[in-house]
Amino acid sequence: MAKLGRNLFRNNNNNKKMTESGSREKDDEFVFVYRSTSFDSSYEQILPERWQRSVSEDQGTLRTDPLNKETFKSYLDTDGRLVDEHLLREAVFRGGVEKEIRSEVWKFLFGLYPFQSTRRERETMKLEYYFKYQALKERWKKVLTLLSPPGSEDEIDMHKNYMTLQTDRQNCNNVQIDETHKEVLKFQGDIYANRQPLSNSDKLMKKYIRIIDKDVPRTDRDHPLFAGDQNPNLVLLRDILITFAVFHPDVTYAQGMNDILSRFLVVLQDEVEAYWCFTLYLENVYTDFLESGMTRKLDLLRDLLTEIDLELMQHLDSLEVGDLMFCHRWLLLSFKREFKFDDAVYLFEIISSHHLELSSLEAERVCQQEIAKDFQRSAGKERNNCANMNKDFTFELFLSATILKRNRAKLLKCLDAAAVFQCVSSLTKQMEVKVLLIEGEKLLLSYCRKSVREVL
Numbered sequence: 001m002a003k004l005g006r007n008l009f010r011n012n013n014n015n016k017k018m019t020e021s022g023s024r025e026k027d028d029e030f031v032f033v034y035r036s037t038s039f040d041s042s043y044e045q046i047l048p049e050r051w052q053r054s055v056s057e058d059q060g061t062l063r064t065d066p067l068n069k070e071t072f073k074s075y076l077d078t079d080g081r082l083v084d085e086h087l088l089r090e091a092v093f094r095g096g097v098e099k100e101i102r103s104e105v106w107k108f109l110f111g112l113y114p115f116q117s118t119r120r121e122r123e124t125m126k127l128e129y130y131f132k133y134q135a136l137k138e139r140w141k142k143v144l145t146l147l148s149p150p151g152s153e154d155e156i157d158m159h160k161n162y163m164t165l166q167t168d169r170q171n172c173n174n175v176q177i178d179e180t181h182k183e184v185l186k187f188q189g190d191i192y193a194n195r196q197p198l199s200n201s202d203k204l205m206k207k208y209i210r211i212i213d214k215d216v217p218r219t220d221r222d223h224p225l226f227a228g229d230q231n232p233n234l235v236l237l238r239d240i241l242i243t244f245a246v247f248h249p250d251v252t253y254a255q256g257m258n259d260i261l262s263r264f265l266v267v268l269q270d271e272v273e274a275y276w277c278f279t280l281y282l283e284n285v286y287t288d289f290l291e292s293g294m295t296r297k298l299d300l301l302r303d304l305l306t307e308i309d310l311e312l313m314q315h316l317d318s319l320e321v322g323d324l325m326f327c328h329r330w331l332l333l334s335f336k337r338e339f340k341f342d343d344a345v346y347l348f349e350i351i352s353s354h355h356l357e358l359s360s361l362e363a364e365r366v367c368q369q370e371i372a373k374d375f376q377r378s379a380g381k382e383r384n385n386c387a388n389m390n391k392d393f394t395f396e397l398f399l400s401a402t403i404l405k406r407n408r409a410k411l412l413k414c415l416d417a418a419a420v421f422q423c424v425s426s427l428t429k430q431m432e433v434k435v436l437l438i439e440g441e442k443l444l445l446s447y448c449r450k451s452v453r454e455v456l
Contacts, residue, residue, distance in 0.1 A: 064091075251290075351399075367448050
């Protein structure tokens with residue numbers, strides 16, 4: 001029998017005895033799974049150290065306490081580098097982050113700072129971010145002044161909700177920097193801003209600014225950061241949204257972006273950092289705000305639901321809601337409106353950890369465990385793989401499918417589309433976030449195993 005691959009098989013030169021039942025033994029690097037076979041006793045199936053769980057065990061889910069300050073500090077070396085990105089992402093996925101350190105952790109999680117950056121490098125980057133953002137904001141404000149001079153009807157309409165609001169201009173005075181260095185950074189920021197593409201349609205710019213001006217006053221007004229009349233934080237929200245829209249002409253602004261941004265402002269408590277984290281996040285998910293992107297995402301959810309619950313999918317099709325548009329808000333806002341604000345933030349950071357995806361190490365480990373179990377059960381006659389797995393199914397899709405499966409009895413009783421929408425609407429803020437996470441993880445891992453078993 002030919003050698004079957006370095007990752008799962010190794011030549012047996014250790015003169016270890018193989019039992020008829022197929023016993024299991026560990027060494028420093030691998031979990032050895034001996035098997036009786038009529039083919040060749042000189043090979044043994046092994047799993048790497050990171051997968052050292054018995055292949056006969058059922059994979060469970062684990063929710064832990066939030067990542068705390070002491071544990072987070074242990075992830076940093078003496079220069080402030082975060083040395084193990086996987087460990088941080090796993091900790092965030094398993095328990096979220098304590099409020100005390102959430103701002104600091106999010107700056108890594110959403111790409112504001114590289115994991116390998118030192119504290120000193122991050123101080124320099126923070127200054128660069130500040131001057132770049134100020135230059136971007138100043139540029140569009142000058143353009144807007146030319147389009148709508150002070151006192152004009154357009155200017156009054158676009159600013160009537162904000163004219164009396166005052167905000168403290170964020171500055172870098174708390175950072176030790178000489179005037180010469182400050183001038184250099186400002187000059188570099190101006191160059192950066194002038195090189196960025198700018199919306200070249202006056203009408204389009206005015207259009208999305210008007211939409212922003214309608215959406216901002218309605219954003220999370222029950223949260224302390226945005227509550228009350230004449231709240232200056234609304235100006236920060238508005239300025240960030242306009243800055244993003246103006247300098248991303250292919251995306252501009254779409255309703256829902258304000259809901260995403262509010263989370264960053266609440267957590268980071270800093271206009272500049274909120275802008276860059278928001279921008280980096282949207283650059284990865286902006287297709288969700290395009291019709292084609294969201295349609296594809298809903299099609300993927302439809303494909304997933306078809307695989308795991310064909311009866312429910314067929315029932316929704318019969319009611320003409322098989323496009324699953326009632327799940328649109330879940331996927332667009334990462335379930336923000338389905339939970340209380342704090343729970344939604346907790347869920348958002350867990351989804352954004354990207355620790356558990358079908359392309360992740362965790363999913364690969366489960367697949368390899370299932371392959372090993374199949375190999376052992378078949379006495380070496382079956383060598384399956386994960387080729388049947390659709391890695392476009394993201395964790396948030398499994399969470400959406402979990403909500404539908406948990407409420408399948410109610411949905412199956414619905415007799416028309418209106419009843420389905422009413423059923424889904426009734427779930428708002430009635431779900432337990434940790435239960436959803438546990439069951440969503442189980443569903444994803446079950447899919448991994450099923451994908452292996454279906455390969456012949």
